[in-house]
Amino acid sequence: MKRRINRARSGKQRVLVTPEGIALPVTVAGRGARVGALILDLLIIVMLIIGTSIALMQVAGGAAQIAQAVDGKGAGAQVLQFLIVVWIVAMFLLRNAYFLYFELGPRGATPGKRMTGIRIAARDGGRLTAEMVIARNLLRDIEMFLPIPLIAMAGPDNGMAWLAAAGWLAIFLLFPLFNRDALRAGDVIAGSWVLERPKQKLEAAMTTSEAPVAERFQFRFEEHELAVYGEFELQALERVLREDRTDAVETVYQTIAEKIGRNDGWGAERRFLSDYYTQLRARLEAGMRMGRRKADKHSGG
Amino acid sequence: MNAISNAAIESAALRSDRFRLEREADWQRLENIVVRMEKGRLRGISDEDLLALPGLYRTVASSLSIARETSLDAATLGYLESLVQRAWFVVYGPRSSLWEWLRGFLGGGWSRAVRGIGFEIGIALLVMVAGAVVGWLLVSHDPEWYFALMGREMAGERVPGASADALRGTIFGNTEKTGMSIFAAQLFSNNAQVSILAFALGFALGIPSLLLLVHNLAGLGAMGWVYWKAGLLLDFAGWISIHGTTELFAILLSGAAGLHVGRAIAFPGNRPVLTATAEAGRRAAVVMVGVVLMLVVAALLEGFARQLVDQTPARLAVGGFMLLAWSAYFFAYRGRAGR
Numbered sequence: 001m002k003r004r005i006n007r008a009r010s011g012k013q014r015v016l017v018t019p020e021g022i023a024l025p026v027t028v029a030g031r032g033a034r035v036g037a038l039i040l041d042l043l044i045i046v047m048l049i050i051g052t053s054i055a056l057m058q059v060a061g062g063a064a065q066i067a068q069a070v071d072g073k074g075a076g077a078q079v080l081q082f083l084i085v086v087w088i089v090a091m092f093l094l095r096n097a098y099f100l101y102f103e104l105g106p107r108g109a110t111p112g113k114r115m116t117g118i119r120i121a122a123r124d125g126g127r128l129t130a131e132m133v134i135a136r137n138l139l140r141d142i143e144m145f146l147p148i149p150l151i152a153m154a155g156p157d158n159g160m161a162w163l164a165a166a167g168w169l170a171i172f173l174l175f176p177l178f179n180r181d182a183l184r185a186g187d188v189i190a191g192s193w194v195l196e197r198p199k200q201k202l203e204a205a206m207t208t209s210e211a212p213v214a215e216r217f218q219f220r221f222e223e224h225e226l227a228v229y230g231e232f233e234l235q236a237l238e239r240v241l242r243e244d245r246t247d248a249v250e251t252v253y254q255t256i257a258e259k260i261g262r263n264d265g266w267g268a269e270r271r272f273l274s275d276y277y278t279q280l281r282a283r284l285e286a287g288m289r290m291g292r293r294k295a296d297k298h299s300g301g
Numbered sequence: 302m303n304a305i306s307n308a309a310i311e312s313a314a315l316r317s318d319r320f321r322l323e324r325e326a327d328w329q330r331l332e333n334i335v336v337r338m339e340k341g342r343l344r345g346i347s348d349e350d351l352l353a354l355p356g357l358y359r360t361v362a363s364s365l366s367i368a369r370e371t372s373l374d375a376a377t378l379g380y381l382e383s384l385v386q387r388a389w390f391v392v393y394g395p396r397s398s399l400w401e402w403l404r405g406f407l408g409g410g411w412s413r414a415v416r417g418i419g420f421e422i423g424i425a426l427l428v429m430v431a432g433a434v435v436g437w438l439l440v441s442h443d444p445e446w447y448f449a450l451m452g453r454e455m456a457g458e459r460v461p462g463a464s465a466d467a468l469r470g471t472i473f474g475n476t477e478k479t480g481m482s483i484f485a486a487q488l489f490s491n492n493a494q495v496s497i498l499a500f501a502l503g504f505a506l507g508i509p510s511l512l513l514l515v516h517n518l519a520g521l522g523a524m525g526w527v528y529w530k531a532g533l534l535l536d537f538a539g540w541i542s543i544h545g546t547t548e549l550f551a552i553l554l555s556g557a558a559g560l561h562v563g564r565a566i567a568f569p570g571n572r573p574v575l576t577a578t579a580e581a582g583r584r585a586a587v588v589m590v591g592v593v594l595m596l597v598v599a600a601l602l603e604g605f606a607r608q609l610v611d612q613t614p615a616r617l618a619v620g621g622f623m624l625l626a627w628s629a630y631f632f633a634y635r636g637r638a639g640r
Binding site: 018026082084092104121125128134205222231238 | 317332359365383485502575579580581584586589
């Protein structure tokens, strides 16, 4: 257990403890994936803004024509007014509610995040609450929506203002680079973080066989032949058997056969290895139940 | 399905693989539910499955704990770890619907959060009063300050030295004006953005939030001086109060929310900084949702009620009522106890 946690401390692997007290290994989302997700989301927002504006303008054009045809003003003017109000509110919502809406959904991710395979979660292992999502997204205002228009407005020729806005943007953009969990300012405020969405298929069980119990093993191994290897080698062997590539199987067969001093497996290398795997695993798992674990070939037990 | 798996279970050589084959059906069922939820197809999930989800999650989580202690099948362990994580995302993901959340929010969550930042509200109120006083004093010293605080386009006809009639014209008799709904929407969008900014700037220890409050209120103080010079202070107060008690209250709350976060970063107390900040951030976020709602109300009052109510006493009554109503809701209303 200790070894597992130590290994998890390195790189992007973290251990998260659920409310049930189960330690789950999770992977912090890479910065590249997050930038990609943000760019995708911004593209979607811009497209939505353009789309809404065009649609409303079409409607407004129609309304103006009707207004002219009917009586010149009055009802048509009111429709126009209403459309402008809709436009203002829609712009406000697209800027502020886009992220909120999607991150509050059951998937906890915006379309951009979904496409890059990441999502947000509570840092303490508990429920991701609406308050967290709101807090982390309100901060976007000073991280992005405030400085970017400022930079655009000032322009590079307006020296100081441009520099100040760009510096501001840089501080918040680079914020995730300077902490272990790649938290942006909004994550700090909310107590959230962005994790990779894991995906792993269930592989077939390794030790099933149709044969009757007596003929199950073609090769039987002695205690001293099994004692040389530990869990690390067992898992390496599992990978080789699952991948089932002829050259790898042969290499591993030779290594193991040499180590334990047997050479009766010629021509049936795969069978030799799978029998060895099953018996080694049986031995190690029996040891586990007794509280003995053998991490690899160098450790005793 | 059952017959096949029974045969498979018996054919497994190892106890750990038999353990796995016995439980595989549960894992697959959980995975199916999780996959559908991840794809957002909530409607495709039967009620039975939805009810079973928390139970299945616990079953699979306990399978993982047992497997870690008894099995050396790396692929199965990896699968279980990823499945439990995905199910954890779903089970502990944001689940309360927006309406459910809104009910809890209005039914006590909001006022509790506002009371939670009471200390910062006090400070922000002091800062706002000081800002208004500073604005007043600056302009009374040198009227040129007025344009530094307000900006020339914003000021319009309301300039120092304007005649009392002109000033009276800016606060009475706009009942015929059209386009008020556009004005209200713009006002809301603008004010909401400013208050979100005041909150977000709390991240910089709250100091910019305070500066923003001072700046906003200094302008108000300066305007107050202009109307005072023309002997219209009470009418000006009435004109402002109809939406101002709500809007200024909202701005006060957003500044206080920013300050609350800034204070947690600067003085986390005994807790780790990240924990303290996250706690303060979540409370402040609740306040901020309320601020946006208040600004909607303020925009409606400013866009419509002010034009309809054209007399100072009535305006003061509406503004005073709003102030009283907000204060009662925040500080007297306790909502559902225990939540």
